[in-house]
Amino acid sequence: MSLNAAKAPKSGGGSKFKPQEAIEPGTYPARVAQIIDLGMQPQRPYQGQEKPPAHEIMITYELVDEFMLDEEGNEMEDKPRWISETMPLRHIDSDLAKSTKQYKALDPKMEHGGDFSMLLGEACNVLITTYISKKDGIERNKVQDVTAMRSRDAAKTEELKNEPKLFSLDEPDLAIFQSLPEWLQGKIKENLEYNGSALQELLEGDKPKGKGKPQPEEEEAVEEPVEASEDTDEEEEERPW
Numbered sequence: 001m002s003l004n005a006a007k008a009p010k011s012g013g014g015s016k017f018k019p020q021e022a023i024e025p026g027t028y029p030a031r032v033a034q035i036i037d038l039g040m041q042p043q044r045p046y047q048g049q050e051k052p053p054a055h056e057i058m059i060t061y062e063l064v065d066e067f068m069l070d071e072e073g074n075e076m077e078d079k080p081r082w083i084s085e086t087m088p089l090r091h092i093d094s095d096l097a098k099s100t101k102q103y104k105a106l107d108p109k110m111e112h113g114g115d116f117s118m119l120l121g122e123a124c125n126v127l128i129t130t131y132i133s134k135k136d137g138i139e140r141n142k143v144q145d146v147t148a149m150r151s152r153d154a155a156k157t158e159e160l161k162n163e164p165k166l167f168s169l170d171e172p173d174l175a176i177f178q179s180l181p182e183w184l185q186g187k188i189k190e191n192l193e194y195n196g197s198a199l200q201e202l203l204e205g206d207k208p209k210g211k212g213k214p215q216p217e218e219e220e221a222v223e224e225p226v227e228a229s230e231d232t233d234e235e236e237e238e239r240p241w
Contacts, residue, residue, distance in 0.1 A: 003037055003057065003168055005092040005103055005114035022130050022139045023066055023081065029149065029157055030126045032106060032119050033082060034060035034165045036184065039191025043088070053192050054088035057116060058184075059102065061126050061143070064158050080161050083128060085143040089116075105146045120164040123154035172199040 090097035092114035112118035
């Protein structure tokens with residue numbers, strides 16, 4: 001399925017890193033570092049009713065002025081912190097959908113017509129909050145909201161320090177796929193339309209020609225229950241890369 005929200009159906013591995021503490025809640029300047037197509041994924045029930053599967057995407061933001069800390073607690077300025085969020089990809093006309101709100105924050109003038117694949121590197125403001133994980137009791141960060149950045153501020157915002165990544169199941173890039181963490185590769189391969197897909201053919205047909213540039217190791221996603229809503233989105237914990 002295309003990553004263009006205007007075409008979405010309408011509806012009625014590396015070395016281990018030092019665990020990082022949650023950062024202070026607030027609004028942070030950022031740029032879009034990754035857009036990953038997760039394919040058709042099951043959805044959590046809403047008010048006790050089953051919801052149909054939905055095409056999901058994951059957006060990762062690179063924070064401009066927050067960095068990973070080394071073992072001595074010093075900032076590593078070549079390793080900015082990343083935070084991701086996952087959401088169903090709804091048609092751009094679905095005004096209440098999270099994907100529509102996030103898209104319009106990243107492309108307020110609709111210059112790319114709803115195409116998320118064109119938004120890599122875009123500057124924005126990311127509102128980050130914290131929550132306590134029900135699995136391990138650890139305080140973690142999550143994306144609460146994304147808002148547009150003034151063009152004047154965007155022009156002064158530092159460029160990405162990491163290489164941006166786009167993965168689309170319409171035209172899967174094997175090198176990009178193999179550079180993703182194993183847990184994320186697994187989630188993509190578990191999508192409901194994997195069988196018979198171009199990605200399956202690449203992975204199970206000809207032998208891979210290369211693994212591409214791996215990205216830093218990250219912890220496996222901790223999926224937390226979220227408050228029910230008509231268009232419930234899975235919140236992704238912060239993951240330093």
